[in-house]
Amino acid sequence: MSHSKSIITTTEIIVKFSDCDALQMVWHGNYIKYFEDGREDFGRKHTLGYWDVYKQSGLAVPLIHVDCDYKKFVGLGEIITVESTYIETPAAKIIFEYKIFNEKKELVCTGKTIQVFVDAVTKELLITVPPFYQAWKQKHL
Amino acid sequence: MSHSKSIITTTEIIVKFSDCDALQMVWHGNYIKYFEDGREDFGRKHTLGYWDVYKQSGLAVPLIHVDCDYKKFVGLGEIITVESTYIETPAAKIIFEYKIFNEKKELVCTGKTIQVFVDAVTKELLITVPPFYQAWKQKHL
Amino acid sequence: MSHSKSIITTTEIIVKFSDCDALQMVWHGNYIKYFEDGREDFGRKHTLGYWDVYKQSGLAVPLIHVDCDYKKFVGLGEIITVESTYIETPAAKIIFEYKIFNEKKELVCTGKTIQVFVDAVTKELLITVPPFYQAWKQKHL
Amino acid sequence: MSHSKSIITTTEIIVKFSDCDALQMVWHGNYIKYFEDGREDFGRKHTLGYWDVYKQSGLAVPLIHVDCDYKKFVGLGEIITVESTYIETPAAKIIFEYKIFNEKKELVCTGKTIQVFVDAVTKELLITVPPFYQAWKQKHL
Numbered sequence: 001m002s003h004s005k006s007i008i009t010t011t012e013i014i015v016k017f018s019d020c021d022a023l024q025m026v027w028h029g030n031y032i033k034y035f036e037d038g039r040e041d042f043g044r045k046h047t048l049g050y051w052d053v054y055k056q057s058g059l060a061v062p063l064i065h066v067d068c069d070y071k072k073f074v075g076l077g078e079i080i081t082v083e084s085t086y087i088e089t090p091a092a093k094i095i096f097e098y099k100i101f102n103e104k105k106e107l108v109c110t111g112k113t114i115q116v117f118v119d120a121v122t123k124e125l126l127i128t129v130p131p132f133y134q135a136w137k138q139k140h141l
Numbered sequence: 142m143s144h145s146k147s148i149i150t151t152t153e154i155i156v157k158f159s160d161c162d163a164l165q166m167v168w169h170g171n172y173i174k175y176f177e178d179g180r181e182d183f184g185r186k187h188t189l190g191y192w193d194v195y196k197q198s199g200l201a202v203p204l205i206h207v208d209c210d211y212k213k214f215v216g217l218g219e220i221i222t223v224e225s226t227y228i229e230t231p232a233a234k235i236i237f238e239y240k241i242f243n244e245k246k247e248l249v250c251t252g253k254t255i256q257v258f259v260d261a262v263t264k265e266l267l268i269t270v271p272p273f274y275q276a277w278k279q280k281h282l
Numbered sequence: 283m284s285h286s287k288s289i290i291t292t293t294e295i296i297v298k299f300s301d302c303d304a305l306q307m308v309w310h311g312n313y314i315k316y317f318e319d320g321r322e323d324f325g326r327k328h329t330l331g332y333w334d335v336y337k338q339s340g341l342a343v344p345l346i347h348v349d350c351d352y353k354k355f356v357g358l359g360e361i362i363t364v365e366s367t368y369i370e371t372p373a374a375k376i377i378f379e380y381k382i383f384n385e386k387k388e389l390v391c392t393g394k395t396i397q398v399f400v401d402a403v404t405k406e407l408l409i410t411v412p413p414f415y416q417a418w419k420q421k422h423l
Numbered sequence: 424m425s426h427s428k429s430i431i432t433t434t435e436i437i438v439k440f441s442d443c444d445a446l447q448m449v450w451h452g453n454y455i456k457y458f459e460d461g462r463e464d465f466g467r468k469h470t471l472g473y474w475d476v477y478k479q480s481g482l483a484v485p486l487i488h489v490d491c492d493y494k495k496f497v498g499l500g501e502i503i504t505v506e507s508t509y510i511e512t513p514a515a516k517i518i519f520e521y522k523i524f525n526e527k528k529e530l531v532c533t534g535k536t537i538q539v540f541v542d543a544v545t546k547e548l549l550i551t552v553p554p555f556y557q558a559w560k561q562k563h564l
Binding site for chain 2 (some may be wrong): 440442443444445447450499
């Protein structure tokens, strides 16, 4: 009886000058990039990165959904931590939830992404869980 | 009896090489930029751009929420149309909904943003509708 | 007797909020994107865009050089004009020089890019002028 | 007799999915961002970052020049090293030269930036070396 089918990765990021906008705060669109940074860091640590998926299966994993709720501003030079939580689902999807914290451990934003599997060449959508992902789940969850 | 307290702006965008990712399709994060392009085009046409707001009120209008649901891939050189719909709300917020279409008029993605008003210097949140925005609404809605 | 083996394209760009940095001026790296915008606009007008080249020849045209000299700041909402000048060369290269002007026709920056031809799949460099480019030159210069 | 008025910082960067373009290689404009990453890392290590300068002097340090020569492609997931070399000059400028290497220690690109000092508010250019920078040089060179 497991209620814990999730895996969490934390990733530190230094906010760059070019991440900030005219308000001298991180431009809102860049949090979507930070989510990707967290997700790719998860991928490297748990062999579920874009390349891992592609090499094993010929599949790409485009997003079908992203959302982000902003709680606090983050400025130049701050070090933020992206907490990426893999959320188990029986569907042919990869779901992550994100929390970003500043150095004071204050919650900066929350978000979520949903990815699906498509053939990297034809771009056709998979509606059943691909074998490599089934195997990955069995190994990691 | 008005059920039409919305204003719609459409904005054409040519997808650039640097907008595309390794799948040769627009990188998902760039749709957030397209939403901003649509919103700023609305702002230019209806005097509600970042600068308009700032000059009239000393306020900035950061996002507290964005979401995007992706329906179709868009590739290099395609011309897309962002349909930005201003959604009336009594709250001290600016709400937009977006639909992006490709040249075949197929729906590419939908999304939403919510902005609030903060003092551009202190970054303090306004909880009541600022006078300039009340005036803007009376004029435009 | 031609000393004019150049073609000039001008492209208008509205400076976006997300183009600006914490100084509220265009971030220097974005001028490289404006050069690409100008180059791609040239490409659309004279069938020398990335896709045109690829479809006709299976080649890609990566940069081997870029430089930019910044003369004046440009801020949010300004409308700039990129003047992209195609520079004839006998080498297997595509050379452009750029001038960017603000609305007052003041010179904002100058720059240059040099592109070469590589096989899009093997990434192997072409050292002789490919036939499609020779044909393009004869038609356009 | 000193020929060594330079300081070198090395900075590791993991190439991200969103850094790559439709050729599945790092988009050329992103090297300008990598140069900034290297420069800001230098700044953090040697108190010459954007904020350090601003807080000590009220000055900003915009670029007046950048160039980059591309030698080799870099792809998704590669780890690159930016070698940022501070170049001493008697002028009121900050000059850096960059070399980027891949994991095989192959030279990927070279580049250079020149920054000047301007008043962060008036944007007026300083033509003499500001005192804080003179002090910085005496301490670090």
